[in-house]
Amino acid sequence: MLSGNEEASREMEHSLTKLEELRSQNNLKEALALCKELIKTSKLPNKNIHHLKALDFAMDLCIHLEIWEEALQFSLQTLGPYSLYYSNYHPVRAVQIMKVGKLQLHLGKFPEAMITLKQAFEIIKVTHGRDHGLTQNLLKLLGECEMEMKTT
Incomplete structure (x- = not known):
């Protein structure tokens, strides 16, 4: 560290x-x-x-x-170290990945956002459960991303 x-x-x-x-x-x-x-x-x-x-x-x-663009650039640099310090199914790592996905979504980087948000979902559904508010919020983001990808 x-x-x-x-x-x-x-x-x-x-x-x-x-x-x-x-x-x-x-x-x-x-x-x-x-x-x-x-x-x-x-x-x-x-x-x-x-x-x-x-x-x-x-x-x-x-x-x-x-x-937003700079926020995304800084956030991307954190993913490697977060993976190093937090295990595969750690909630802190999941939230960081979700932040990156939200920034990608906000910037219209839909294919990247979809991959990142799915990665966050795989962790959050385990760490928080499917009924948790954060999981539900993430599902909405995934749905929004999917809709944007269909219309563009």
Whole structure:
């Protein structure tokens, strides 16, 4: 989880605290700029937990600021590490995959969204059950995606 340079990992961990402060002060654009710079200059691999948190942070900030394409790019970079740290049927991994699928759907990337949302569904139906609200929401997204693919 702390792969890569130890000093760089500590610096990234410290920077994440600064990002939290900026977000809590609602300085989202400033936080995103700092986050992008940290990710760009980081010498850490994506699987380093602090780097992964920075990627997640950037994705969330982009979503809040409605910068959808960038949110998708950051989210895609998190999938490998999430697969590494969370087992095949872990709810956290499922929710992350679902976020990626929702972003793909929102951006009109329907074939990709269908694959991603189905992947999330395979996990969520096990971790949450078919009657859970999250599972039902995911089924609606799959239906929406299927309808969009038929009309385009």
